[in-house]
Structure formats: structure tokens, C-alpha cells
Amino acid sequence: MKSSDLFVKALENEGVKYIYGIPGEENLDLLNSLKDSTIELIITRHEQAAGFMAATYGRLTGHPGVCLSTLGPGATNFVTAAAYAQLGAMPMMMIGGQKPIRKSKQGRFQIVDVVNLMRPITKFSEQIVDGNNVPSTIREAFRLAIEERPGAVYIELPEDIADEQTDASLFDVVGHQRPLADANAVSQAVQMIQEAKMPLLLIGAGANRKATRQALTEFIDKTGIYFFNTQMGKGVIDERHPKFLGTAALSANDFLHCAIDRADLIINIGHDVIEKPPFFMEKGGKKVIHINFFPARIDDVYFPQLNVVGDISHSIEAITETINIPQSADYSYYETVREEVNSHLTKYFEDDRFPMLPQRLVSILRSELDAEDIITLDNGIYKIWFARNYKCYSPNTLLLDNALATMGAGLPSAMIAKQLNPDKKVISVNGDGGFMMNSQELETAVRMGLNLVVIILNDNAYGMIKWKQEDMGFDNFGLDYGNPDFVAYANSFGAHGHRPENVDDFKRILQHTLNAPGVHVIDLPIDYSLNHSILNVMLKESACKI
Incomplete structure (x- = not known):
């Protein structure tokens, strides 16, 4: 079959339902292949908007949203959306067109090296140079877009490659189990929490992508530990919960920072480097437990004393199962802060x-x-x-x-x-x-x-x-x-x-x-x-x- 037909079948194989974007001359083979597919093409008025739409699709479903552009100026309009998805950990696939690569009669007209342009702001950026590579390239791109930490991928399909014949076959879509945290790390986390006098739980952006709601709610209900969140961690736990202190909306001197300053332990769930932690660490100061799919990236203001690396929900469940209610903890100050915060926020x-x-x-x-x-x-x-x-x-x-x-x-x-x-x-x-x-x-x-x-x-x-x-x-x-x-x-x-x-x-x-x-x-x-x-x-x- 034509490579463009196989390309569309590979997208269908990955469960793609919609493609957002603006086709161009270099996408006409692909456009014709989409005509009879199960995928709905939704034409937008700007490629940037199509990219935002695809990224949000990924954010809400956990499955890469897909957007389409032509070469040159169409593809460069994806750049902001690519960065939006990459920094926000939203799985998204961008598909761009290109002039024929085997033989071209138009010199450099509209040709930009978009593949290399995209590499610093995506997880994967490749040009398909042979129709037989379509199935493996798409399978790898989807795998990387979804794998922690999720993000953007870019595939360029040149006009002549889209038109050539191929007998390649599709790859099976194979999922993978996320690794579980080391039992020793879980045990250390339990000990640190039980020894803390004023622990606080922080919910970050990474926790808002997964089914962590029930596990975290059970942990808070069992331990009585107060929690707050970053802006992109909002809603993981119902914010009507009596242990909710609020959202850290400013970098410093926000309402919550007095509570954070008093804490001797921050249990940081799903911290993402794109949202700097709403506290500043000092050596010899408060301790931090980093619970995430990947280890902490160390810098001058974030250097946790313990990494609990693995599936977040499983890590929280393991800690909850063995932890005892911290007997030495005193949360009366946090309750005062909570009352003050609510008073300030409802004033107008x-x-x-x-x-x-x-x-x-x-x-x-x-x-x-x-x-x-x-x-x-x-x-x-x-x-x-x-x-x-x-x-x-x-x-x-x-x-x-x-x-x-x-x-x-x-x-x-x-x-x-x-x-x-x-x-x-x-x-x-x-x-x-x-x-x-x-x-x-x-x-x-x-x-x-x-x-x-x-x-x-x-x-x-x-x-x-x-x-x-x-x-x-x-x-x-x-x-x-x-x-x-x-x-x-x-x-x-x-x-x-x-x-x-x-x-x-x-x-x-x-x-x-x-x-x-x-x-x-x-x-x-x-x-x-x-x-x-x-x-x-x-x-x-x-x-x-x-």
C-alpha cells in the first residue's frame, strides 16, 4: 500500500480519533488517506491553536493528541504548542509535511530544518526517509510521548515518501508496567514521617496526571497530615477537605508560606521541575521526601533527603499501609493558618x-x-x-x-x-x-x-x-x-x-x-x-x- 495509507493505519492502530490542524500541498497524500479512515480531521484556523488542542487532549486523556501541519511556516507555528506540551508533560504528536527528499526541483523554497528545530523542545523528532519505517517510527513516537515524563513528539513525512509503496506491517501496541518503589525507600519514608513534628504534604503537577486521588485521600485521612498544592496540582484531592491549606500561587510571601516555613518535613508528591517548589531549602533546615516516577533533579533550592521512585499511587499506598499516626505531630498551628487563609480569600x-x-x-x-x-x-x-x-x-x-x-x-x-x-x-x-x-x-x-x-x-x-x-x-x-x-x-x-x-x-x-x-x-x-x-x-x- 501507499506509505500515507500505512501511516494512517498506524495512527488508527494507536487509537487516534482526531487530528487537528491545517494541511498543505505536502500533506495531500496523507489527506487523501485520511478521507476514508476512522480518524476525524478537524481543521483549525491556526497551527498553534491545533497544537494547543492536541496537547490538551493528551492532558485530559493520557493518550497523545495529534495535530497536522504542512512544511516551513506551518510547522514552525507548532513551536509554541510543542513547548507548551513538553513543559506541561502533555502527550502530543505533531505531524509535519516536507518537500520530496529523493529529488527536488524547487531548491530551498519554504524548507526549514524543522526536525532539528524541534529536538530541544520535544522528546522525539524524526523525518521518515523510507516508507518501510512508518510503523516503527510511529510506534516509538507514541511510546515516548506517553512514557514518564510525558511530552511532545514530532514526525515529518516528506511528500515523496508518503507516495511510495511499502509492504511493511504494523507493530502491536504494547503497554508497560511502571516500576514500583524500593521497599527500603518506603520504610525510610514511613520513619521520617513518623518522626516529624510538623509535616506537610505538597501535591505537584505530576500527581495530577495519574489516579492518585484515592491513595492520597486515604493517606491524609489516616495520618491527619495537612496538605497544599501547586497550581498544576489543584483538584487531585477535593479542596473542601478539612486538611486542605490552600494553593501556592505566588513564588514567595504568599499566604501559605508561613505554614511552609514552620514545617520540618515536606512530603512532595509529583514534584515537577517546571513548577519550582514553593519553599526554599537550606542545608540543615527542613527535610524533603520526593515521591515521583523519577528521582529529583538536584539544584540550589531542591535537594531532597529521600527519593521514593516508582508509581506514585503504589508508593503512597505502601506508605499508608505501614505508617502509624505520628504521635509527636502538632497540627494546631496549621489549623490557625487554614482559618486565616480562608478569611483572606473570601474577603471580596x-x-x-x-x-x-x-x-x-x-x-x-x-x-x-x-x-x-x-x-x-x-x-x-x-x-x-x-x-x-x-x-x-x-x-x-x-x-x-x-x-x-x-x-x-x-x-x-x-x-x-x-x-x-x-x-x-x-x-x-x-x-x-x-x-x-x-x-x-x-x-x-x-x-x-x-x-x-x-x-x-x-x-x-x-x-x-x-x-x-x-x-x-x-x-x-x-x-x-x-x-x-x-x-x-x-x-x-x-x-x-x-x-x-x-x-x-x-x-x-x-x-x-x-x-x-x-x-x-x-x-x-x-x-x-x-x-x-x-x-x-x-x-x-x-x-x-x-
């Missing part, structure tokens, strides 16, 4: 000023959504408020990016969240800057028939950088812009635009749009004026002195 939940405070928005969205409903965030100052104030009741119900932290991913990720979860309510929250970076995908969302709510936080500026600019003592310069009429803009794509006039109006519009068919865009004026007075307040002024 009922404030009805308009333009709306981000804290009020968080409060309203939490009250309107069920435990399994999903919010996706783009990147901006509002991400801190959602990380701190929005309590997640289930895993992957607040999709934010604290890895690459790129703008432009919020809308594409919401589209995939809705496609995969048609029975759940999905809201995409975007700053006006990030929204405009992939706003063209409103047409894609409409064409896909999605029922989706898109909220644009409108302040006519790059608000996060303005906050940093002011905080560092610089003059206000270079960060303001004008926006289109977002209501008319949404309507022009076949979506439905809305612009509330006050908080009650916003609540009415939100309730309507969450239950109405189609894509709905809400242009919401936002008030960030309290960022400095609140974000720069340290809880150390109160609870840490108790």
Missing part, C-alpha cells in the same frame, strides 16, 4: 462593584458550576486569583498552565475540554490580550457545534505585566491597547456576544449561556486595582506570629 467574594473584581468572578463561577464542570484559563494576572480562590472538587476541573505559561491557549484548551466532555459545563476565562492571540478559533468552535462559554476579562492592557511594572517601581509605559467590540466580533463568527452592565446582569447572562446551545462570548470589564494592596499582603503579619 460578595463585593458587587463594577467593573468586577476577579475575586467576585471566582466566587460566582464556583457557585454556578458542579464538581465535575471545567474552567480553562489563558494566562494573566487573574490566574493567581483562580489558583488561590477557586476550590477544585475534582481533578482537571481547573485547567491552567503554570509550565510554559503561554498566552493564547485558553480558548483552544476549552474547546477540547468540551469536545471530550459534552455533558459537562465548560467555561473559558481569558484576558483580552490572550484571547486575541487565538480568537479566530471561535469559528472552529462554532463549526464543531460546541456549547461553550467564553469570558473575556477586558482591561485594555497586558494586566499581568502592568502589575509587575508597577511593583518594580517602573513608570506605566508600553502595555495599553484598544480592543474591538467583542460582542460584534463574536457575532461575526456565528457565536453569541454579551456585555453585562453590572454584577447581577453578569450572573443572569452566565446562567443563560451555561444552559443555552452554541458558543457564547461575554465581554466582562474587570477591575485589577486591588492587585497591589492584596497580592502584596503577607499572612506573616498575622498568623505567622501566633
Whole structure:
């Protein structure tokens, strides 16, 4: 058969259901092979958005999402999405086209060495140079994309290779068992926890990819140890749990840091180097147990005294099975911190000023959504408020990016969240800057028939950088812009635009749009004026002195 036909059959063999992207001339053989396949091709309006969609598919399913581009400018548009998936540990496969490699009559027109361009930001980047190599290349790429630590892979299929004949056969898809932690390491972890006087449990990004919820909940319920999480560790355990302290949303001087400073042991579950630990280690200071699929990477602020390496769920279950309740531990201080944190976070939940405070928005969205409903965030100052104030009741119900932290991913990720979860309510929250970076995908969302709510936080500026600019003592310069009429803009794509006039109006519009068919865009004026007075307040002024 043709190599392009075999390529598609290899994708089907791996369980691929969708491909997102924009084909070009060099993909026409592959496009024709997809025509009669079980795989649905979803055309996007930009390759970057297709990459974000594929990465989010991988994040939510654990199976690589797949995206497609042509050569040169199409493939280079994948670069940001590749970094997004790679840093965020999201399994994703990118497929790019290329001019014929055996004989070319067009010189270097549009030719970029994309394979080498992708190597530093992927786990695997290869050009297929022979049709007989299609099955092994695809099987290896999928294996690597899924294997810990998950990430992005890139395959380039040149035009002439796609057209050539091959008699190669498919490879069986073979899974693998993750290794289990060494019994001696588990025993040492148990001893360190039982000897600690003020242990704390930290849930990181790595724990949010696996079925660790039950194991961690049982561990916390048995030991009574308090826990907190990083931004990408949110929702692994229901954050209504009485032992939940909060989310570390800032690098330093956040509300939680007084509790972290008092801890003599941090049990760090699923720590990922893309989210630096929200504590600074000193030699002779607090001890750290690193529980993950792979050993800790040592640097000046992270050098754990114990690595428990293996399947996270199994490691936690093994520790829980043998541990006794730490008799020497005293958690009264943590309870005081928890009360102080909750008091600070709920302070503006009922404030009805308009333009709306981000804290009020968080409060309203939490009250309107069920435990399994999903919010996706783009990147901006509002991400801190959602990380701190929005309590997640289930895993992957607040999709934010604290890895690459790129703008432009919020809308594409919401589209995939809705496609995969048609029975759940999905809201995409975007700053006006990030929204405009992939706003063209409103047409894609409409064409896909999605029922989706898109909220644009409108302040006519790059608000996060303005906050940093002011905080560092610089003059206000270079960060303001004008926006289109977002209501008319949404309507022009076949979506439905809305612009509330006050908080009650916003609540009415939100309730309507969450239950109405189609894509709905809400242009919401936002008030960030309290960022400095609140974000720069340290809880150390109160609870840490108790």
C-alpha cells in the first residue's frame, strides 16, 4: 500500500480519533488517506491553536493528541504548542509535511530544518526517509510521548515518501508496567514521617496526571497530615477537605508560606521541575521526601533527603499501609493558618462593584458550576486569583498552565475540554490580550457545534505585566491597547456576544449561556486595582506570629 495509507493505519492502530490542524500541498497524500479512515480531521484556523488542542487532549486523556501541519511556516507555528506540551508533560504528536527528499526541483523554497528545530523542545523528532519505517517510527513516537515524563513528539513525512509503496506491517501496541518503589525507600519514608513534628504534604503537577486521588485521600485521612498544592496540582484531592491549606500561587510571601516555613518535613508528591517548589531549602533546615516516577533533579533550592521512585499511587499506598499516626505531630498551628487563609480569600467574594473584581468572578463561577464542570484559563494576572480562590472538587476541573505559561491557549484548551466532555459545563476565562492571540478559533468552535462559554476579562492592557511594572517601581509605559467590540466580533463568527452592565446582569447572562446551545462570548470589564494592596499582603503579619 501507499506509505500515507500505512501511516494512517498506524495512527488508527494507536487509537487516534482526531487530528487537528491545517494541511498543505505536502500533506495531500496523507489527506487523501485520511478521507476514508476512522480518524476525524478537524481543521483549525491556526497551527498553534491545533497544537494547543492536541496537547490538551493528551492532558485530559493520557493518550497523545495529534495535530497536522504542512512544511516551513506551518510547522514552525507548532513551536509554541510543542513547548507548551513538553513543559506541561502533555502527550502530543505533531505531524509535519516536507518537500520530496529523493529529488527536488524547487531548491530551498519554504524548507526549514524543522526536525532539528524541534529536538530541544520535544522528546522525539524524526523525518521518515523510507516508507518501510512508518510503523516503527510511529510506534516509538507514541511510546515516548506517553512514557514518564510525558511530552511532545514530532514526525515529518516528506511528500515523496508518503507516495511510495511499502509492504511493511504494523507493530502491536504494547503497554508497560511502571516500576514500583524500593521497599527500603518506603520504610525510610514511613520513619521520617513518623518522626516529624510538623509535616506537610505538597501535591505537584505530576500527581495530577495519574489516579492518585484515592491513595492520597486515604493517606491524609489516616495520618491527619495537612496538605497544599501547586497550581498544576489543584483538584487531585477535593479542596473542601478539612486538611486542605490552600494553593501556592505566588513564588514567595504568599499566604501559605508561613505554614511552609514552620514545617520540618515536606512530603512532595509529583514534584515537577517546571513548577519550582514553593519553599526554599537550606542545608540543615527542613527535610524533603520526593515521591515521583523519577528521582529529583538536584539544584540550589531542591535537594531532597529521600527519593521514593516508582508509581506514585503504589508508593503512597505502601506508605499508608505501614505508617502509624505520628504521635509527636502538632497540627494546631496549621489549623490557625487554614482559618486565616480562608478569611483572606473570601474577603471580596460578595463585593458587587463594577467593573468586577476577579475575586467576585471566582466566587460566582464556583457557585454556578458542579464538581465535575471545567474552567480553562489563558494566562494573566487573574490566574493567581483562580489558583488561590477557586476550590477544585475534582481533578482537571481547573485547567491552567503554570509550565510554559503561554498566552493564547485558553480558548483552544476549552474547546477540547468540551469536545471530550459534552455533558459537562465548560467555561473559558481569558484576558483580552490572550484571547486575541487565538480568537479566530471561535469559528472552529462554532463549526464543531460546541456549547461553550467564553469570558473575556477586558482591561485594555497586558494586566499581568502592568502589575509587575508597577511593583518594580517602573513608570506605566508600553502595555495599553484598544480592543474591538467583542460582542460584534463574536457575532461575526456565528457565536453569541454579551456585555453585562453590572454584577447581577453578569450572573443572569452566565446562567443563560451555561444552559443555552452554541458558543457564547461575554465581554466582562474587570477591575485589577486591588492587585497591589492584596497580592502584596503577607499572612506573616498575622498568623505567622501566633
